[in-house]
Amino acid sequence: xxxxxxxxxxxxxxxxxxxxxxxxxxxxxxxxxxxxxxxxxxxxxxxxxxxxxxxxxxxxxxxxxxxxxxxxxxxxxxxxxxxxxxxxxxxxxxxxxxxxxxxxxxxxxxxxxxxxxxxxxxxxxxxxxxxxxxxxxxxxxxxxxxxxxxxxxxxxxxxxxxxxxxxxxxxxxxxxxxxxxxxxxxxxxxxxxxxxxxxxxxxxxxxxxxxxxxxxxxxxxxxxxxxxxxxxxxxxxxxxxxxx
Numbered sequence: 001x002x003x004x005x006x007x008x009x010x011x012x013x014x015x016x017x018x019x020x021x022x023x024x025x026x027x028x029x030x031x032x033x034x035x036x037x038x039x040x041x042x043x044x045x046x047x048x049x050x051x052x053x054x055x056x057x058x059x060x061x062x063x064x065x066x067x068x069x070x071x072x073x074x075x076x077x078x079x080x081x082x083x084x085x086x087x088x089x090x091x092x093x094x095x096x097x098x099x100x101x102x103x104x105x106x107x108x109x110x111x112x113x114x115x116x117x118x119x120x121x122x123x124x125x126x127x128x129x130x131x132x133x134x135x136x137x138x139x140x141x142x143x144x145x146x147x148x149x150x151x152x153x154x155x156x157x158x159x160x161x162x163x164x165x166x167x168x169x170x171x172x173x174x175x176x177x178x179x180x181x182x183x184x185x186x187x188x189x190x191x192x193x194x195x196x197x198x199x200x201x202x203x204x205x206x207x208x209x210x211x212x213x214x215x216x217x218x219x220x221x222x223x224x225x226x227x228x229x230x231x232x233x234x235x236x237x238x239x240x241x242x243x244x
Contacts, residue, residue, distance in 0.1 A: 003030065003239040004214040008222045010194055011230030017044035018192050018235040019052035019101075027064040030108045031056070032237045034121050036192040038167065039099025043090075047101040047169050050089065051082040055105070068112040072178055075116050079103070079168070079176050086169030100167035103176070104135055104190050108239070113181045113188075118174060119167050121235075122196055126187035129209050131201050134179050138166035162193075187240045194234035198225035214238055 009016040017037035024030050035051045037044030055078045065071040082103075090096050102119025115123045117135035120142075124131045136142070140163040144150040150158065168174055187208070195204070199221070207220050218236045225234045 001030070001239065001241050002214050003032070003237070004218050005032070005235070005237040006215075006218045006222060007233065007235040008194075008226070008230075010233050011226050013233055015042060015045065016233045017042075017048055018194070018233040019045070019048035020190075020235045020237050021052050021056045022237050022239070023056055023059055025059060025062055025064065028110070029065055030239065031059040031105065032108075032188065032190050032239060033103065033105035034190045034192055034235045034237055035101045035103045035168070036119065036121050036194075036233065036235070037099070037101040038164075039096055043093075043096035043099035044101065046089065046096065047086050047099045050085050051101050051103050051168055054078065054082045054085055065107055065109060068109075068114070068180065071107050071109065071112070071114055075105070075107070075114065075176065075178060079116065079118070079174070083168050083174045084172075087172055090169065100164075100169040102164070102192070103168050106188055106190060108183070108188065108241070111183070113183045113185070115179045115181060116176045117179075118176050119164050120162075121190070121192045123179075124189040124191075125181060125185045126189060126208060127185050129186070129205070131189065131205050131208070134181055136177060138177075139164055185241060187238065189239075190237040192233060192235040194230075194232035195221060195225055195236060197232060198228045198230070198234070208238075214240055 035048035037048030104121040123135040
């Protein structure tokens, strides 16, 4: 198993509101997460940092996440804790009102693979050298696509495509989508929408399928996103796993 992560402010934003982590515990279980913060007065970077720091610290404290049911319960618990911490920060710092963050995470253990998601950061598995998205974006346009009011093509350039229906820290209680995935995969990709808004899936796959090292692949994806405008912060967490 090999993994690498990187975050970049992009070409337009004057600071980076994303946070990213990959951590491995004593039992060889891997935790990966990407958070894309939002809010004025640089509050977005506070929100994403609180989420990643808290959950990452809690993961490191454990020797093992246990079985699948234990891991699902743990995800729900720590995400609720992170949500409360962000919400409390907003109450104590009125200037940060409206701040929050997306959060996409995964836990890869020997016998199971779990993804969790709030917002529009994306989680993919790599299988057969292809990317398969396993998370669902909590956006207004995605809701309109599902209801038949918008087509996929119309959604791509919709003026309100960045409007989130769900975010961490926005309300006192939040529910994360949790998806159980088969472990016979080649890799995992987590990213903020700074990548997926700049590059098509086929362009990402082409880089991932190249002979470059993991670090070079992540660097090239960020370079290509910036080359196409880099209108947002770009964060990528990439893991390569041998096919079982």
